[in-house]
Amino acid sequence: MxxxxxxxxxxxxxxxxxxxxxxxxxxxISTGGTARTLRxxxxxxxxxSQVTGFPEIMDGRVKTLHPVIAAGILARRDNPGDMQxxxxxxxELIDVVAVxxxxxxxxxxxxxxxxxxxxxxIDIGGPTMLREAAKNHPHVLVVCDxxxxxxxxxxxxxxxxxxxxxxxxxxxxxxHTSGYDAAIAxxxxxxxxxxxxxxxxxxxxxxxxRYGENPDQQAAFYRVADxxxxxxxxALVQHHGKELSYNNILDLDGALMSLAPFARSDRxxxxxxxxxxxxxxxxxxxxxxAYRRALSTDPTSAFGSVIAFTHELxxxxxxxxxxxxxxxxxxxxxxxxxxxxxxRKKNLRILSFPEAASSYLTTRGHLxxxxxxxxxxxxxxxxxxxGPPWPGEDExxxxxxxxxxxxxxxxxxxFAWAAIWGVKSNAILLARNEMAIGIGAGQMSRVDASxxxxxxxxEAGHKPEDGCxxxxxxxxxxxxxxxxxxxxGVAAIVQPGGSIxxxxxxxxxxxxxxxxxxxxxxxxxx
Numbered sequence: 378m379x380x381x382x383x384x385x386x387x388x389x390x391x392x393x394x395x396x397x398x399x400x401x402x403x404x405x406i407s408t409g410g411t412a413r414t415l416r417x418x419x420x421x422x423x424x425x426s427q428v429t430g431f432p433e434i435m436d437g438r439v440k441t442l443h444p445v446i447a448a449g450i451l452a453r454r455d456n457p458g459d460m461q462x463x464x465x466x467x468x469e470l471i472d473v474v475a476v477x478x479x480x481x482x483x484x485x486x487x488x489x490x491x492x493x494x495x496x497x498x499i500d501i502g503g504p505t506m507l508r509e510a511a512k513n514h515p516h517v518l519v520v521c522d523x524x525x526x527x528x529x530x531x532x533x534x535x536x537x538x539x540x541x542x543x544x545x546x547x548x549x550x551x552x553h554t555s556g557y558d559a560a561i562a563x564x565x566x567x568x569x570x571x572x573x574x575x576x577x578x579x580x581x582x583x584x585x586x587r588y589g590e591n592p593d594q595q596a597a598f599y600r601v602a603d604x605x606x607x608x609x610x611x612a613l614v615q616h617h618g619k620e621l622s623y624n625n626i627l628d629l630d631g632a633l634m635s636l637a638p639f640a641r642s643d644r645x646x647x648x649x650x651x652x653x654x655x656x657x658x659x660x661x662x663x664x665x666x667a668y669r670r671a672l673s674t675d676p677t678s679a680f681g682s683v684i685a686f687t688h689e690l691x692x693x694x695x696x697x698x699x700x701x702x703x704x705x706x707x708x709x710x711x712x713x714x715x716x717x718x719x720x721r722k723k724n725l726r727i728l729s730f731p732e733a734a735s736s737y738l739t740t741r742g743h744l745x746x747x748x749x750x751x752x753x754x755x756x757x758x759x760x761x762x763x764g765p766p767w768p769g770e771d772e773x774x775x776x777x778x779x780x781x782x783x784x785x786x787x788x789x790x791x792f793a794w795a796a797i798w799g800v801k802s803n804a805i806l807l808a809r810n811e812m813a814i815g816i817g818a819g820q821m822s823r824v825d826a827s828x829x830x831x832x833x834x835x836e837a838g839h840k841p842e843d844g845c846x847x848x849x850x851x852x853x854x855x856x857x858x859x860x861x862x863x864x865x866g867v868a869a870i871v872q873p874g875g876s877i878x879x880x881x882x883x884x885x886x887x888x889x890x891x892x893x894x895x896x897x898x899x900x901x902x903x
Contacts, residue, residue: 380404380449381473382425384411384441384503386480387523392418394475394526401533403473408433408440441502450474450509454516473529474510475520478503478553482560482579499561504554514547515540521553556580572759578750583611589623596623609633613707617719618726625683625705625726627653632685632707633730635799637765645688647671649679654801654819654902656682659812660768660792665694670812672701675837683707690715766900768795775895777874777883782892786846786869793848794871794896802901804850805830807841807867814839815865823849823858831865842866850900852876856885863889873899 381403385391388411395405395415407415407422415422425440426432433440449471452459463470479500484490510519520529525546532542559577566573580599589596598621600611610629615621621629631653639646639660647667649657657674661667664686672679683705684698690706692714698706699718705726706719719727751758768791776782782790793808800806800818805826807815815834817826827847834841847862849872859882862870874895876882886893 378402378404379472380406380469381475382406382441382446382450382471382506383415383475384408384506385475385477385523386410386500386503387477388414389523390526391415391475391523392420394523394530395420395422397526397530398473398533401530406471409437438501441506444468446471446506447509450506450517451513452516453513471510471517473518473520473533474506475526476503476507477521477523478557481557481564485560485564495564500557504557507550507554511547511550514543518543519546519550521550525549576759584620586623586626587620590627594623598623598626613728613730616711616716616727616729618705618722619724621705621726628683629685629705629707629728631655631799632683632705634765635796636685636687638767638795638798639687640765641767642687645686647687648685648799649674650683650685650799651678651681654816655796655799655813656816657813658796658799661811663693664688664691665697668694668697672697673837673839674813674816675833677837690719692718695719763900765798766795766896766898768792771894771896773897774871775874775897776892777879777895778886778891778893780887780890780892782846782869782894786892789846790848790869790871790894793846797848797850798900798902800850800902802850802903804848804900804902805862806848807831807834807845807865808848809839809841809843809845814841814845823851823853824855824861827858827861827865831861834865840866844868846871848872850902852879852899853882854878856881858882859885859889859891859893863891867891869893871896873897875899 379402381398383391383395383405384407391411392415399405399420405415405420405422406425406428408425412422412424429443429445431443445468448463448468452463452470479498481498484498485495507519507521510517518529520526555577556579559579562577563579578601580601583598583600586596586598588594610626613629628650632648632650635648635650635655635658636646642660644660644662645664645667646660648655649671656678657671659667659670661670680702681704684703686708689710689712690708691712695715695718699722703725705728707728707730710729719725749760749762771791789808789811792811793806796808796813797804797806800816803820803823803826805817805823806813807830815830817829820826820829831841845867846869847867852873852875853859854876855878869892870886871894874897883893
C-alpha cells in the first residue's frame, strides 16, 4: 500500500487531496491539526506516533523528526542497499509528502509581536520533511503548494511519470524553504548594519509583467517578503488604469525618491519623472501650483511621464494634469473631484501610497531599515541606504566664496540641493524661486551637464541669466564647470566639494562673482 504524509498549516484543499489519495489506495499519515481535520471529514488517518512508535512530545514540537519517517522518505527505490536496510529495520516507504509551514511571516507582521511569538512559528519538522522528499524527488512526490494538489492527483491516477515535473516540484520546495529561512534570518538580524558572508533575500512574486524594459524581455515584480508591511512600490495601491509595466515601476521608484527630500514639508511638492529621473520638480503653496511650476521646468519631456505629489491631489490640480498625456500619477490620496477628473482617462494609472508606506518617502526602505540591493549580471551589489537631504537643513554647509549668497539665493540653494537628490549623475540642476528651471542629467561630463541644464532652461522659456542657483551632485573636478555655469547666468552654487582642485574652482567662482557653498556630501545616483 502506498503511503502519504500530510502535515499542513494551510488547510486549503487538504481534505479533497487526502480523499483523492485514499481513493487511490494510499494510507494517510498525519499529525496534529491536520489529522484532526481529516478525521472530522471522515478520512481514515494513521497518526505519526502509530508509525514511529514514539509519542509526540513537548506540545508537538517533536513529532516527525524520527528515523522511521526520514528513512521512509529518503530511501532510493533503485538502491538495493537502501531497500535491504528498510526491510531489516521494518520501515515502510513513504511515497508522497505534502507539507506547508508555520506562518512565520504572518506572525512577525502582527503589531506588538514578541520574540517568543516569532520563535514559536519557526517550523523545524516541516522543512526537514520537505527537503528530504525534494532530495529524493525521483522516487517521492513532494508538494508544498496547495495549488498543485489537483495536478498531483491527476498524474497519480493516470500513472504518468515525468521526472522534469517532479524536479519542478522539488525546485519549488527548495525555493520555498530558502525564502522561509531568509525571512527568519532577516527578522533575527533586525536593523543591524552588516554585510554577512552569506546573504539571502526572501522575495514573493506580486505579479507577472507584460514585458520587461523592452518587448523582447520577460519580467515579473517581486516584493521583499519579511517586512511587517509592504514597503515602497509594493505598498502602492492602484485605483484605476492599466496594469503597471516594468518601466512604470522603475519610474515610480524615481518619482518617490525625488519626492523624498520634501516629505517633511507642509508645502506641496510635485515631481515629474521621465526614465527614472526628474524632468520637473517644484514646491509651492498649493498642489495645483506645485504641478504647474514643475511642468514648466521642461513641458516637452513631461509627455508620457510619471507624476508624483507629496499632498492629496485636488480637483484643480487634476484638471491641469488631465491636459497632459501621463502614464501614472501617485499621491497620498485624491479628493472626489480629482478622482472624477482623472478616471475619465481610461488607461491612466492612478496610485496612492497608504500611511503604512509613507516611510518610503522618508527612508526609501528596501530591506528593513538598512540595506538595498542592485543586481548586475552574475552578481548583486549590496549597500547601506543613504537618507535624503532635507530642504532647510544646511548644517555642515561651508561658505567657501568671497561673496555670501543672499537670503533668496540661500533658500533656492537649499531647494536645489534637495531637488538634485533624484537626478541621475552626472547631475546639474538650476533653480529659481524653489522650482527647477533646467536639469542636466546622466551626462559623462559635468561641463556637459551644466551646458545641458542651461540649454534646457532656455528652451523652456526660462531666463537663467535673470538669476538662478546651481546644484551639483558631486564636486567640480576643474574650473570649467564653474565657467560654464557663469556663462548660463548662475549666481550661486551648492556642491559637495572635495576635489584636489577646490582652490582653483573657488577662485573661478570669485572671478565670476558667484557665491559657493560646500555641503561635504556627494549625491551620486548611477
